[in-house]
Amino acid sequence: MPVVAIIPAIFAGIEIATVGLAAMSTMGAISAIGAIAAGVGAVTGNKALMKIGVVASLVGGVGSF
Numbered sequence: 001m002p003v004v005a006i007i008p009a010i011f012a013g014i015e016i017a018t019v020g021l022a023a024m025s026t027m028g029a030i031s032a033i034g035a036i037a038a039g040v041g042a043v044t045g046n047k048a049l050m051k052i053g054v055v056a057s058l059v060g061g062v063g064s065f
Contacts, residue, residue: 024064031060 034056041050 027060027063029060031057031064034058034060 034053036053038050038053038057041047041053
């Protein structure tokens with residue numbers, strides 16, 4: 001394989017890794033926000049907020065895999 005073809009492949013691999021890390025960071029943020037919402041819902045006794053927070057936390061956790 002010529003060097004000219006290898007260089008774009010390397011840059012493409014770096015871009016894919018960067019996008020993957022950004023997606024994991026986003027999902028981690030969703031998970032953290034969901035956990036906070038669930039905690040606030042538990043403290044205030046708001047069951048709807050607690051359920052929304054739990055679901056958001058689960059979605060963020062599963063999405064980060």
